Amino acid sequence: MASSYPLGPFKLVSVNTVPERAKRLIGRMVEDVKEKYIIIHVANAEKLEDVTTVVKQHMPDLLFTASMWTPEESQKIQEMARDIVGPQLKTFAIPQGLQVKEGPDAVVAYIKENLPGLLEAK
Template sequence: MSSPSGPYKLVTVNTAPDRAKRLIGRVVEDVKDMYTIIHAGNAASIDEVKSVVEEHQPNVLFTASMWTPEEAQQIIAIAKGVVGEDLKTFSLPQGLQVNKGPDAVVDYIKENLPSLLG
């Protein structure tokens, strides 16, 4: 059995930091055999993205499902402006948490991690 790939330093952009921490905590635990993911920080607003990304220098950034596609693009552009084009980004579909709940968010992230992290 091979060791997990990573570590990947993750920053989330979520207006509910505690929820982000809980959900990412579940994902990290569920995929720890395949990936080592460190949830380094969370930006609770678009205005916080630059400073949080500068502070933590992540190689992965997730935008939560409360953002519109346009806002998610803006967040990603800000983050890539700080750490460069190598940043891996993942945007949850708008409304996923509201419409399907936290389990759907965790499952969606886990389904998409292999293509994101290679």
């Protein structure tokens, strides 16, 4: 049975070398899904070496890696974060190059399309 109120709140940390873009794209996504999910973008790590500090500071429920990271880099970032938060951390990697190839609308659409599976999985 679907609930009539949004799931969450979920604390989200993004890993994006362009923090303003991360803030803008995640802000759009959060606004678009607010009827179903409460997502709070608590921080962005700009560099690989910032991930541990940012994750320890915020202990997020969600971690998104941006499309500038290779699949291997995204996996490493996710493993670093899981080592701190634990296996309950939900992670999501935007496919490498999506922002460059298809633009910000495609990134927002891709996240929204995959969010239910990520947030509602048991």
